[in-house]
Amino acid sequence: KIAIYPLVFTIIIYFWGFRGEELGIGFVVFASPGAIAGFAMAKAMDNDSELAANIIVISTLLSVVTLSFGIFLLKAFKLI
DSSP: OOSHHHHHHHHHHHHTTOOTHHHHHHHHHHHOOOOTHHHHHHHHTTSOHHHHHHHHHHHHHHHHHHHHHHHHHHHHTTOO
């Protein structure tokens, strides 16, 4: 989710005609980490809440790199 979603959906919204701030916002939305609500749902349903917590932590840490690199690329190509 952290690497493929932002790439695919940013390309799609670019071809839909979004530019500037709208393109940047779209990228950030798709590059955001997993929702913390997933942990609460896993715990409430007696599922693997530890796995859900690990997914949230890893996706949050990786999103720092993905967001920084993606914004750098969008600015380098003068899309935002």
